[in-house]
Amino acid sequence: MWDELENALAWYAAAPGRWVDSAKQDLSAAAEWIWEVLQGDFNEEQTTAQVVTNTAISMIPIVDQICDVRDLVANCRKIHDDTNNKWAWVALVLTLIGLFPTLGSLVKGCLKILFAYGRRGVLSGSRAALDSDLWNATRRSVEAGIRKLNEFLARPAVRRAISRLRVDNIYKHLASEVRRVAAMLSVSRLTGVFDELLGALRKFVDMIQRWGSAALGTRAGQLLESVLRVRRLANAKLAEALAPVRHWLNQLARRLDIEADMQYRALVNARNPHAYARPRVDDELAQFERAKPEWVDKTGRLRYEATERAPNVRGWPNIGESGPRPLKGAFETFHGNINHVTYPPGTRLYRVVDPGRRSFDNGTFWMTEAEFRKLTSKTEWRRRFAVWANWNGNGEYVTYTVPPGRPLRAWEGQAASQQLKLGYDYVLEGGARQIVLDPGDLDIGGLGPRRATGWGYSDFGESVGLVGVPTLKNNWYSQ
Structure with missing residues (x-):
C-alpha cells in the first residue's frame, strides 16, 4: 500500500531529500511530503500540457484519490474565507459532481476538464455577473475548457480508449452523461462524495500526525477541522447551489451537442464528394x-x-x-x-x-x-x-x-x-x-x-444528393 501511495505522491511533488537520504526510513520526511501534496491549490492558469497530463494521471486510482482530496481542500479553503458566498459553494459542487462513482473513468476524466474550467469561471467571476446568469458569466472559461477537451481527446491513448468503449460520437456521449448528472444531482449524492473524500483526508491527516512533528500534526488537525466545518454547513448550503448548477449543466450539455455536430460534420463532408452545395x-x-x-x-x-x-x-x-x-x-x-x-x-x-x-x-x-x-x-x-x-x-x-x-x-x-x-x-x-x-x-x-422545415432541399425540382450529408446538425461559427 505504501509503495502505491509513494508513487502517487511523486506525481505531485518530488520526495524530500531527507526521505531519499534516509533510504525511505525517515517517516517525518514522509509526513512532510504528504502535507506538501495536500496543500496543492487550484492552478487557474495551467498550460495545455498540464491540463491534459493532470487529467490523464487523475485516472490512475490512488493518484486520482489524492487529486480529488487536494481539490476538496482547495474548495473548502475558498469557502472558509466566506461561508455565505453562494458561488464558492457552486464551485465545490462542480468539483464533487466530477467524482460521481457512476461515471466511467474516461467520462470522469473528460468532465473533470470541463468542470475545472467552469469552476475557474465561477471563482474568477464577479458576484453580480454570476447572480445575473451563471452560464454567461462562465462561458469564456467553458469555451477554453472545450478547446482543452478537444486536445485531450486527440491523444492516441484516449482515442484508443474511446474505440474500446465503442462510442461513435464522444461529444454526444458526454452530453448525455452531463444531462444524466444534472438529473441525478442532489444534496445526498454530493455529500456522499464529500464524505468519501473526507474519509481519505482523515487517513492522510492521521499519517501526518503519527509520523510528523507536533507542530505539523497541529496544522494538519486544523486543516481537517476547517474541512469538517464546511461539511457541517454543507447540507443547507449545497441545496442553494443545486438550481443554478443544474441549469449550467444542461447548458453545457447543449454546448457539447453543438460541438458534436461541428466536429462530425467536418469528418463526414470530407469523405462525401456528393455533399450538398448551393447553386451559383x-x-x-x-x-x-x-x-x-x-x-x-x-x-x-x-x-x-x-x-x-x-x-x-x-x-x-x-x-x-x-x-x-x-x-x-x-x-x-x-x-x-x-x-x-x-x-x-x-x-x-x-x-x-x-x-x-x-x-x-x-x-x-x-x-x-x-x-x-x-x-x-x-x-x-x-x-x-x-x-x-x-x-x-x-x-x-x-x-x-x-x-x-x-x-x-x-x-x-x-x-x-x-x-x-x-x-x-x-x-x-x-x-x-x-x-x-x-x-x-x-x-x-x-x-x-x-x-x-418540411420544404425539402430542392429549389428547381433537381435531385439533391444528400447521402452522407449530416442534415439537422448545428453549425456554429467560432471566431
Whole structure:
C-alpha cells in the first residue's frame, strides 16, 4: 500500500531529500511530503500540457484519490474565507459532481476538464455577473475548457480508449452523461462524495500526525477541522447551489451537442464528394431561363426599394458601410424605416439555414417567431424575405432563445426587394419583417437544435444528393 501511495505522491511533488537520504526510513520526511501534496491549490492558469497530463494521471486510482482530496481542500479553503458566498459553494459542487462513482473513468476524466474550467469561471467571476446568469458569466472559461477537451481527446491513448468503449460520437456521449448528472444531482449524492473524500483526508491527516512533528500534526488537525466545518454547513448550503448548477449543466450539455455536430460534420463532408452545395448565381439564372419558379418575378420592378441611409444608434450593431463583416452594408437589405429593437430574455428568434458548410447557425439574418409561423412554404419564404438560392439553400431552421440577463439588441424592418443580376429582370418581392443582428452578440447556450422545415432541399425540382450529408446538425461559427 505504501509503495502505491509513494508513487502517487511523486506525481505531485518530488520526495524530500531527507526521505531519499534516509533510504525511505525517515517517516517525518514522509509526513512532510504528504502535507506538501495536500496543500496543492487550484492552478487557474495551467498550460495545455498540464491540463491534459493532470487529467490523464487523475485516472490512475490512488493518484486520482489524492487529486480529488487536494481539490476538496482547495474548495473548502475558498469557502472558509466566506461561508455565505453562494458561488464558492457552486464551485465545490462542480468539483464533487466530477467524482460521481457512476461515471466511467474516461467520462470522469473528460468532465473533470470541463468542470475545472467552469469552476475557474465561477471563482474568477464577479458576484453580480454570476447572480445575473451563471452560464454567461462562465462561458469564456467553458469555451477554453472545450478547446482543452478537444486536445485531450486527440491523444492516441484516449482515442484508443474511446474505440474500446465503442462510442461513435464522444461529444454526444458526454452530453448525455452531463444531462444524466444534472438529473441525478442532489444534496445526498454530493455529500456522499464529500464524505468519501473526507474519509481519505482523515487517513492522510492521521499519517501526518503519527509520523510528523507536533507542530505539523497541529496544522494538519486544523486543516481537517476547517474541512469538517464546511461539511457541517454543507447540507443547507449545497441545496442553494443545486438550481443554478443544474441549469449550467444542461447548458453545457447543449454546448457539447453543438460541438458534436461541428466536429462530425467536418469528418463526414470530407469523405462525401456528393455533399450538398448551393447553386451559383449563373446556375440560378440558367435555371430561371429554363423554367421560372413561382417565387421569383420577371418584371424588373423593385416593389420595396432599398433604404439609402444606414441607421446610427449608439449601442446597436453598425450595419452601415463602415460596419464590420458580416454586418457591413446590411442596411441595404431593408426597405423604409429600420427600427432598433431590444429583445428581452425568453424571446425566440428563427433562422432558415441549409446543410452546407457556409450556412452558420449564428448568422446575421433572423425573423421573429410570428413571422416564421406565417410561412407555409419555401415559395413564401424566398419571395417575402427575398432570399436567392445562391445565398441560402433552405431545408432546415434553427431557433435562438435570448438567455436570462442578456437582452439582445438588433435591427428590424421590411426586407427590400432583390434583383438577381444587373441586366436581368428577375426579382424577389420582399416585404416581410426581417431582423439583422450581430452574431457576436449571440450565446451558444441559447441555440436550439436544427429542425427540418418540411420544404425539402430542392429549389428547381433537381435531385439533391444528400447521402452522407449530416442534415439537422448545428453549425456554429467560432471566431
